[in-house]
Amino acid sequence: MQIPPETFLIDRASAQPLQLQLRRQIIRAVHEGRLRPGERMPSSRALAAHLGLGRITVTQAYGDLVATDYLIAQGRSGYFVSDRVEELRPEPAPDTGAPRFDWSTLIEGRNLAAKRKDRPTDWRRYPYPFLYGQTDDRLIDHAAWRDCAVRALGRRDLGALSDDQYDNDDPELVDFIIRHLLPRRGIQARPDEILLTLGAQNALWMICAILLRRGVSTVIEEPGYPGLHEILRTMDARVLPVPIDADGLPPERIPHGVSAVFCSPSHQCPTNRTMPLARREALLRLADQRGFAVIEDDYEFEISFAGSTSPALKAMDRSGAVIHIGSFSKSVFPGLRLGYIVADPDFVAEARALRGMMLRHPPGHVQRTMAYFLSLGHYDRQVKRMRNSYAERRRVTSEALSRHGLDSGQPAGAGGSSFWLQTPAGLDSDVLARALKPEGVLIEPGRPFFHDGSDGTGHYRLAYSSIAARDIEEGVRRIAQTCERLAGQDGTSRMNRQPQV
Amino acid sequence: MQIPPETFLIDRASAQPLQLQLRRQIIRAVHEGRLRPGERMPSSRALAAHLGLGRITVTQAYGDLVATDYLIAQGRSGYFVSDRVEELRPEPAPDTGAPRFDWSTLIEGRNLAAKRKDRPTDWRRYPYPFLYGQTDDRLIDHAAWRDCAVRALGRRDLGALSDDQYDNDDPELVDFIIRHLLPRRGIQARPDEILLTLGAQNALWMICAILLRRGVSTVIEEPGYPGLHEILRTMDARVLPVPIDADGLPPERIPHGVSAVFCSPSHQCPTNRTMPLARREALLRLADQRGFAVIEDDYEFEISFAGSTSPALKAMDRSGAVIHIGSFSKSVFPGLRLGYIVADPDFVAEARALRGMMLRHPPGHVQRTMAYFLSLGHYDRQVKRMRNSYAERRRVTSEALSRHGLDSGQPAGAGGSSFWLQTPAGLDSDVLARALKPEGVLIEPGRPFFHDGSDGTGHYRLAYSSIAARDIEEGVRRIAQTCERLAGQDGTSRMNRQPQV
Structure with missing residues (x-):
């Protein structure tokens, strides 16, 4: 690598001579591994021009560093970082003399405390x-993904790639989710009922941030999804775990006064159980009667070995009480970071505003690539x-x-x-x-x-x-x-x- | 497009005949635009197999839909959605009879209320x-970006693309930020002092979420960055705007008892003023004395017309009080959604845990592409x-x-x-x-x-x-x-x- 001149800075207010400053900067960068053996230094002319120094100042600094084995001069090719630097004893880290800033009073630390550390x-x-x-990796159609990604890099899609979309989603991807994906779950949705997310984890986080204020109670499945447990440990809401049975979450055990119920009816996480129809109906009836939201984590619906998968809970939701979470992490790959929420337009509007403030939108290229992957049949x-x-x-x-x-x-x-x-x-x-x-x-x-x-x-x-x-x-x-x-x-x-x- | 059989579902518990269900589903999908003129229906054999119906049931349904002008039969090529559907009068939307779920009691709505609506x-x-x-677009090196993106799609980088990185960052990108980018701002940092974010907005949001609890006061510049105003309207902290003068934020006007000070010393947003050295020193001294964090939004440092840019505030920060925010939105393009935080390891650990829960990590492919864009010199x-x-x-x-x-x-x-x-x-x-x-x-x-x-x-x-x-x-x-x-x-x-x- 050729080191760019912009790597170096001079402090003209400092009492240190400029040549010494430059030399020390290079030495420190070598010891800290920012300059590496064999890398080529900027030409003395370019560095002098960048720093506003005389060229002689730079060549003197370089000369000194050659003498001390930090650099090697190779005639007209210029100066390179020496491969003998490993043997050089690092200078002791300069003692800044400043006490370290105390973050403990400013940081509550609940996120770090809640984090799962066993992965x-x-x-x-x-x-x-x-x-x-x-x-x-053997199951990923890498060639097809590559093909779609290259398409999405084309001239035609440049705006989708480069623009700040504020809080909007790629209309082509939303269109394919609505027309192609959701019908298989029995879900009919309009664009204002869809929000793209950075994977299911991002969807869960936003849902919790919106619904779980202080003083609110929520039900979760026990056992349940560890990623949700992490989030809930950072929130103020009261969490009521309800033990699942052979049919998943028993609605009759949901206490009164809860605002939200999280569940995974298709494949209960981690037991893989499927909630039967009657129980789904009972759950939705209860949600409408008592006014709690049902969050359906449909995280793995694609991996069903029966001929046609059973419809999602959201497909039976006539009032709009269900927030449905879908993800491409399992069906495409998790490094993609792409998922979606299907919910009532009122909820989606609030979640969209939150997402806009948190991160604006999933990267444009990722969305458009996924749209091609779906529309060209690779996903199927x-x-x-x-x-x-x-x-x-x-x-x-x-x-x-x-x-x-x-x-x-x-x-x-x-x-x-x-x-x-x-x-x-x-x-x-x-x-x-x-x-x-x-x-x-x-x-x-x-x-x-x-x-x-x-x-x-x-x-x-x-x-x-x-x-x-x-x-x-x-x-x-x-x-x-x-x-x-x-x-x-x-x-x-x-x-x-x-x-x- | 060929419509996949999975688009259709049958409810065996319903009293409606199966053939009627299928017909109604197709009609509704046509009127709602999910099936479009000219698209090819699944073969009767494939659809029957998927739904577990007799093939005759499907061909009867198709035949009926041809008779009513929804589909066209084209001999051995199969059935297609008619292009006369525009003329067909849509069925009235089925009245579900269910009252709409009332979200107003569950959603506080502060995100939607805080959102800027003029963009x-x-x-x-x-x-x-x-x-x-x-x-x-004329300034983006689209060909170079494309080249880097294609490289990052290669076999060698498949793990970086597809894996769930939990809360980790791409080490290659972090390495280039440390070695290549930060030295130009005069900043020396170790990997545990860096966190990648979904753009500067995401960085600001996380910083606010961590520092601005109820009962905390924070100073912002007046006028200042609208994206920060949006975020602050959703948070519980007390916000104290301090009017800027010709040299940016005057440190002597920062009230006692604040926990965080947001500023943009390189190019004050929106006035473009640069904070002079003496004022920077005074600000940092005050931060150390009073224990407040300084958040430096270095959003546009690349766009400086002087020979060498002045170092960042973070470069002068000896105690670790400064959180530095960098972004690739201005220098590469905003649709990329990539930025970074440079801060004390204690702060970064907490922010990393929060990011892990919120969204895990920026998409792998985006990170690796950016690493190539930097390392191959395109960024410069x-x-x-x-x-x-x-x-x-x-x-x-x-x-x-x-x-x-x-x-x-x-x-x-x-x-x-x-x-x-x-x-x-x-x-x-x-x-x-x-x-x-x-x-x-x-x-x-x-x-x-x-x-x-x-x-x-x-x-x-x-x-x-x-x-x-x-x-x-x-x-x-x-x-x-x-x-x-x-x-x-x-x-x-x-x-x-x-x-x-």
């Missing part, structure tokens, strides 16, 4: 990553491929679990991309997860799925979205083996029910 | 758009081209303003992309802006730049970032002419000081 970013290094929410093909692949993996996982005595008791054919399992004989799933890491296996312990994080030690989630079918058998075998080993260590598993730090 | 998205239709914050070239072009436009605007008696009294050479002007003789800038629209001229009235929106009617902002140099003279002429006409209408300009609805 590995290095999951690709594990041979058996039973990890939820990351996509298997990718979802189909994923569905087939997940069905196969689910079958393989189910068989492996049976074979190794980790029976799930869950039907193999339902859909989704994970199993929700019990640990054998009271083994703590945090202990199990830690013991599996050196074996190259990642599982998700149950704790983050419970509101206060104290429960869930007897459960774990085993996802097959990021692991190839051929690796599943060996991964499950290692889990079974490790369970056995830990159970064999007598009291250890019981002693370790509190996580070790 | 035109159709600005490209105006021949003289003196509009700030949109980029002139584009900024240089913009700077030259803006310098020329500033000169042309300044001359036109003088020629037409709208003197700015502002030096032509300072930098920035706009002038802050006074209307002649007490003319209301809202009235002026409205009168100019039919003339094809867009200006920004002064009101949104003032905290409570009641002041500012005697000012307007004239930006030259979105208008070509050759159009400036005529645009300014029309402004001068309109000013004269309005002033000539005797009392009209005075009577109209309240905006007309």
Whole structure:
């Protein structure tokens, strides 16, 4: 890399000679890794012009740095950062003499405190990553996505790419969601009922920010989605977790006086259960009677192995009480950061205003690329491929679990991309997860799925979205083996029910 | 477009015959524009398979729809939506019989109330758009951006594109910001002092969300950035606007007991004034003494016409009291939605946790593309081209303003992309802006730049970032002419000081 002259600045008010300032600046940049071995320095002429110095000042500084081994002079090619800098002893960091500013009085810190800290970013290094929410690159139609992205970079779409859209969405993407995607969920919507979001997490966050003021109560599923638990820990509302049963959230257990009910009726997170029709009707009736909003997280509807998926709760919503959340994170890829809300126009208007202040809009290019991916049929093909692949993996996982005595008791054919399992004989799933890491296996312990994080030690989630079918058998075998080993260590598993730090 | 079978759903619990349900669904979709003239229906075989119906049921439904002119049968090619549907009278919308859900009790509505409503998205239709914050496509190196975006779509970068990064940033982009960009502002930073944001607006929003709790006071510049005013209207903190003078924000007028001070020292928004060194030092001294955070909006540093820009306030910050906001919206394009915060690691950790909950991270592809745009030198070239072009436009605007008696009294050479002007003789800038629209001229009235929106009617902002140099003279002429006409209408300009609805 050629270092641009603009990298350097001179403080003319300083008592330090200009040449010394420049030399120190270069030395510090080398030690801090901002200038790297082999990189070419600006020409003395260019740097002198930029800084308003005489050229001789710059060549003197360079000359001194060559003498001290920081730079190498290569005749007419100019000056380069020396590759011997690794051997040079760094100057001690200059003591600024200023006390460090105390942020503790200004920052409450509730976001950092609420944050989930158990998510590995290095999951690709594990041979058996039973990890939820990351996509298997083998299932992404990378060539098609690339093709759509290149189209969306064309002249015709330049305005969609470059303009500040204020708080508006890409009309082409909204149009395709309305015409192409929502009808499959049985949902009819107008453009003023749609808001694009930076993924489902962004949708949940905005919904909470709008509805969950101090003094408000809200119901969530127990166990439920960890990303929602994180958000709720930062909000002022009172959170009432309602234990789910075999049919998902039981409406009759929703207390009076709540303003919002969060649920995942298609595939309950994390148990994968589907809410039956009668219960959906009861839930909506209650919402209309008592005036609470129902937030439907439809996060994984595409991954259903039945012929036609059951309609969304929103499809049955005649009054407008349901806020429906959809996401492209599971069906395209999560790094895309794109999802949407379908809700009553009054709610969407408020959420749009909030989004406008928070971030304006999802990047134009991302929206337009997604519009092409949908309209050219790639989305359908990718979802189909994923569905087939997940069905196969689910079958393989189910068989492996049976074979190794980790029976799930869950039907193999339902859909989704994970199993929700019990640990054998009271083994703590945090202990199990830690013991599996050196074996190259990642599982998700149950704790983050419970509101206060104290429960869930007897459960774990085993996802097959990021692991190839051929690796599943060996991964499950290692889990079974490790369970056995830990159970064999007598009291250890019981002693370790509190996580070790 | 070929309509996918998944567009249609059947409710088996309904009393309606299946064939009738299907027919009604198609009719409704046609009238609502979800199925469009010329689009091809799924084959009867595919649709029957999807819905689990007999094929005869589907062909009967299709036959009936051909008879009623909704569909056209084209032999072996299948069925298409008729282009005569425009003539068909839509069925009345089915009355669901359900009362509409009342959102007013659940939504406070403060976001919608706070939102600025005067921003035109159709600005490209105006021949003289003196509009700030949109980029002139002629200055964007579209080919280079496209090249970088295509690189970032390559196999090597697939993980950066597709993965859920949780709350992490693209290390390559962070590295280039630290090594390449910040040194020009005189800022040395480590990776834990950087957070990427969805543009500067997102940075401001998060800073406000973290610092401005109920009971906290904050100082802002008056006049100041309208996007900040919007945010502050939704927050609980007490806002104390401090009038700026010729040198920007006067530190001695900052009241005791404030927790945060927002300022734009490089180019004060909207007056373009630069805060001198002595005042910067005084501001930082005060921040350390009294323990308030200083938020530096460095929104336009690239657009400086001097040889080397003056360092940022953050460059002088020895204690860590300054939160620095940078943005690529002005230097690349605003539709990108990418900016960054440079701040003390304690603050960045909290902001990172908040961002993780709000939206996880900016889309991977956008980050990696920007990293290439920086590292391949395109950014430098584009900024240089913009700077030259803006310098020329500033000169042309300044001359036109003088020629037409709208003197700015502002030096032509300072930098920035706009002038802050006074209307002649007490003319209301809202009235002026409205009168100019039919003339094809867009200006920004002064009101949104003032905290409570009641002041500012005697000012307007004239930006030259979105208008070509050759159009400036005529645009300014029309402004001068309109000013004269309005002033000539005797009392009209005075009577109209309240905006007309």
